[in-house]
Amino acid sequence: MAQTLASPAMDAEASPPRSISGHFQRALGAIGGVWMRAARMALDIALPTLCVSCREPVHGEGVCAACWAKLSFIAPPFCPRLGIPFVYDPGPELLSMEAIASPPAYQRARAAVRYDDVARTLVHALKYQDRTDLAPTMGRWMARAGKELLDGADLLVPVPLHWRRGWGRRYNQSGALAKVISRQSGVKMASEALRRIRATEQQIGLSRKDRASNVQGAFGIADERKAEIQGRRVILVDDVLTSGATADACARALLRAKAAQVDVLVFARVVDTHRAPI
Structure with missing residues (x-):
């Protein structure tokens, strides 16, 4: 059986995982002592947890060592x-072509990983398959990647879902990551x-121009929450950064509410492997 890098505990404030073993393990929580340990051992043998990427059995939750290495x-x-x-x-402080040609409203962006096949599988599992047990590990990687942003930051603000999409999904994956x-x-x-x-429409499949048009004016700050934002250094948290x-x-929207600065921290970002500084 492959070993995982980490066995993240369930985020207590997020929706529980939907894996079969997860449901059985919670049911076994009422059993104490020796019987509990024996029952859990039997459960691990009968219903092993699978790597979210390659579906090989792993010890704990998340990804196996081989997929983590990818x-x-x-x-x-x-x-x-x-x-x-x-x-x-290229040396210190040299910017990418994108940053010079089309600087965003936010000040800085950081991501833990490139959006490759394994990262995509992790994001989709968290986002669409109720695998909130992945959020602790993904969030820890993000915190490490964003340490520069987090030092001196005042607030973490997750990218929100529209209420209709949130009703169907039951939780916001960006919020689960922000909690961690x-x-x-x-x-x-x-x-x-x-x-x-x-x-808004799903951004998947839209061009860069259409993505920008799709979300234009889609976000706002309620009047009663503007004082919470004003003068603060805010980090916006999301799962993936594609076009930005x-x-x-x-x-x-945050800057209109007079945030002092907005940075962005995501789990994964789409990267063109041929990009170079100018």
């Missing part, structure tokens, strides 16, 4: 503004500060 963690050198990894080190990052960093979370005031259109629209 994740491409983002480390320097990268663009200091957008966090886009460079193919070579808040516990890791001590930065306060303001889960209801930012609202999606207009339903959603993050940019959210940042503009």
